[in-house]
Amino acid sequence: MRSVRARAALGATVVVALALAAAGLAVLLVLRANLTDQAGLQAEVAAREVAGQLALNVPYNELKTGDEEEHPVQVTDEDGRVVAVSKDLEAISGTGTDRVTPEPGASAGGDREDDGEDRDDDDDGAGGADPARGEVSTDDPDFTNGTATVDGDSADYRFASVEATNEAGLTLTVHAGAPLAAEQRAVASVRGAMLAGLPVVLLVVAGVTWLVTRRALRPVEGIRREMAAITASEDLSRRVPEPGSRDEIARLARTTNETLTALEASVDRQRRFVADASHELRSPIASLRTQLEVGAAHPELLDVPGAVADTVRLQELAAGLLLLARLDAGERPGVARLDLGALVHEEVSQRTGDRIPVTVTVSVPAGGGFEVSGSRAQLARVLGNLLDNAERHARSAVAVAVRAEGGGVAVEVTDDGDGVPGAERERIFERFVRLDDARTRDEGGAGLGLAIARDVAVRHGGRLTVTDAGERGARFTLWLPDAR
Template sequence: MRSVRARAALGATVVVALALAVAGLAVLLVLRANLTDQAGLQAEVAAREVAGQLALDVPYDELKTGDEEDHPVQVTDEEGRVVAVSKDLEAISGTGTDRVTPVPQPSPEGGRNDDGHDDDDDDDGTGSADPARGEVSTDDPDFTNGTATVDGDRADYRFASVEATDSAGLTLTVHAGAPLAAEQRAVASVRGAMLTGLPVVLLVVAGVTWLVTRRALRPVEGIRREMAAITASEDLSRRVPEPGSHDEIARLARTTNETLTALEASVDRQRRFVADASHELRSPIASLRTQLEVGAAHPGLLDVPGAVADTVRLQALAADLLLLARLDAGERPGAARLDLGALVHEEVSQRTGDRIPVTVSVPEGGGFEVTGSRGQLARVIGNLLDNAERHARSAVAVTVHGERGGVVVEVTDDGDGVPGAERERIFERFVRLDDARTRDEGGAGLGLAIARDVAVRHGGRLTVTDAGERGARFALWLPDAR
């Protein structure tokens, strides 16, 4: 099942079906329990009426059991023998004994005769009766379910068992039943209604879920079609439609458009990078080729120093392009711990050909440790110093100090500075301002771009500000290794 609409409709239908099944079962159980309790109450009332008569020594054959069909009665003695039953009771179960024929009782002195009458009355009727009376148990009755056949009709009953003691101390148990037909009819009616209505409810749920899901996913289909068109046309300037709602689909559309914007910018940047790299490589290659062709035709005119300079320029440009390619590919920096102050001293000490001496200020004691790639960080410091040397008038200074959980390296020159509107643009690749600051020989406009990329990938940042009244200050911040 590949359709989201179908899966949603099926899932909703299954959930609703389970919920309705559980709710319906609970309703049926509660209904059955309530109706069974009502039947038990009716049976208890009937049993206590008969037990009250037994406590008053009413003869067995004169017991009033009410409606025999609605309340069949069975009376047993302490030994479980049947001593009385209601009229027309033909069979019974669920009361402890299934006998329905009363057993004739002996006629002990002072007891009941076979007819259930007392034998201690005077023949002439002048004797006094025993004033003792029996009693009915006040304990909660026992309830059981069973069946009874009354006048040929067999049905289910709820039986209540109540004990009674007559005046002679004989304990009798009255089993009276109440029919469960009403409970069974009600449960069957409710169950039938549920079974009939359940398919209709499930069809409605499935249909509504299908329509709602279809309407909700309509913008997704529009997004899919537009993305397919963008893929086919390779036109990254197109955008997917954004619905006016503020739900997850609208956020998906906005995120998709943001991704397309970032992808378009990345592709444009890559295209400009390739074009600029080709342009930068063309000049030294053409110059080198011209010098070699002249040298081949006229060996005495070969400009060896110029050819070497062009080769060095090509080599440096190729190294810069290779480093940028590795950075763009997501190369992770190293995890070595190094002292940034010592690295600055080492880099400055190797710059013996600078036209302006570099002043270094690093507090004693060290403690400026950072984590990263020694080669890449040395490249950053070297690029910042190269930039300062090209634009300084008479001074270049490097300072190292701690700041807000990190280490800062500041490279300052006394050149013309960087205009405020250009301070972010100079970190773009192949960017060289047209003023006197950067239009110099040998620079391809990659040094500062490489420096910022390396700083960012080390968890730091590289910014430029004014250095007082004149010049520029480049500040490299890297997180402290501690």
């Protein structure tokens, strides 16, 4: 079942069916219990009426049992022998004995008179109650279910058993029944109504769920069609329709459009990156090819230093492009711990051929060094790019300062060049971006150094910003969180 509508309708129908079945069963049980209790109450009333007559020593053949078909009666003595039954009672079950004919040896006086006299003597000697007075038990009666046949008609009955003591001191048990036909008819009627109405209710639930789900999922189908059209046309400028509601589907549509916007920007950035990389690679390759062709035709004219410089430039550009590709692919920085102050000293000490000497100031904190976590190679590349940029624009001074700041380590690279205009301070971190003055003075930069530096800083949980360095120059500040 691949349709969401069908699954939703089936699920709702099954849940409602189970709920209705449970509720219906509970209703039937409660109804049956109430009607059975009512029948038991009627049987108890009938049993107590007969027990009252026995307590008054009414002869068995003169007992008034009321409507025999409505309330069949059976009376047994202490030994379980039948001493009296209602008129036309032909069979009975559920009362402890199925006999419906009084037994000849069971009587109210009979062989128990001497026992009665002995009890009288004993009771009188003990100071007990007067045994000549009969009584009906006030205890709760025992209830059982059984059957009885009265005048050829068999039915189910609820029997109540009540004890009574006659004037002779004989304890008798009266079993009187009340018919369960009304209870059975009521339960059957309710059950039939439930079974008849259940399919109708389930059909209504299934239909309503189908229609509601279809209406709710209609915008999803519109989103799916538009996404299929975007995939087929490869036109990322298109957007899926957003419903006017504020439900989950509307949020899905908005998120989908936001994803398409980000994807479009990413693709555009990728295309510009490829175009800019091709443009930047074309110049050194063309220059190198020209020099090699001239050298091949006229070896004495081969410009070896120029060829080496172009080769170095190609190598640096390829390395920068490779690093950017790895960063774009989601490469995570390492987790090694390193001292950023020591790394700054190491990078500056290796720059022996710089045009302007670099001054380093490290303010060592009281707790020790400047420990950060990350990739040593990538952070060294950031420091190198910042120093290259400062050397390229400085007039006479380049300074590096390392200090603790805001729970991390700040590295400031300052030059005394022309600085960066306020409107260009974010743009210079874009890829292949060089300001106009840099284009005239930059002999090898491709506009990737600062872009690489910021990407690496961000992926290490830090930031890279540029501000003015007093009256003249620029100050680039690299901040990284302290590893401790």
